[in-house]
Amino acid sequence: MIPPLIVDEALHKGLHIIAVTDHNAVGNVGAVMEAAAGTGLWVLPGMELQCQEEVDVLCLFDTLEQAQAWEMQVRAVMLPFSHDAERFGPQYRVDAEGDLVAEDDSFYQGPAQISLEDAARAVHALGGLFIPAHIERPMKGLLGVLGLWPPDLQADAAEVSPNLRPSAARKRFRLPPELPLITSSDAHWLDGIGSVITIFVLEGNPSITELRLALRGEGQRRAFVP
DSSP, X not given: OOHHHHHHHHHHTTOSEEEEOOBTOOTTHHHHHHHHTTTTOEEEEEEEEEOTXXXXXXXXXXXXXXXXXXXXXXXXXXOSOBOOHHHHOOOEEEOTTOOXXXXXXXXXXXXXXXXXXXXXXXXXXXXXXXXEOSTTOTTTOHHHHHSSOOTTOOOSOEEEOTTSOHHHHHHHSOOOTTOOEXXXXXXXXXXXXXXXXXXXXXXXXXXXXXXXXXXXXXXXXXXXXX
């Protein structure tokens, strides 16, 4: 999953937009953005945050600087442990060519000590999108963990797992009717990239604002799972 191979695979699959959302970290996002420069592939810098409720959320931004600012906030509330490389394998930071820059011993596996609601406010304050991930999963999915959708949660959309259609999710779970549903490959290996997609029809140049408007269905914009 080194940056040039991620970009090549995404382009081979005909994708125009991907997001890089490592767990509680953004250390390799810039390398993928650099590898994609000039290719026509738009790389969204982001993070898969695990909140204190042990719920995963996709946090997506326009710029690397926004994502790094968010990482600084998350680092301040991470659990005070070190990564066990012998047990879980090493954590590498790489450059745009995929060459090793550093080995990271930060502990990213546990939940950051920030609530869903506070995280949503912080991400929105930075201009980002806040999208609970794989919401139906028993572990780390919002519905699986909490049992219901929090009525005051300011989410821009919700993600369902690749094996669940959004229409089936609406029938199975009590969700706000206005809540947009998306899906993604959640790829942890190259072959998984682009296996499931959401299509965004935009009116302007790609941006978080355009994606937000597409999720809301404003103008001729829309977002749907084919």
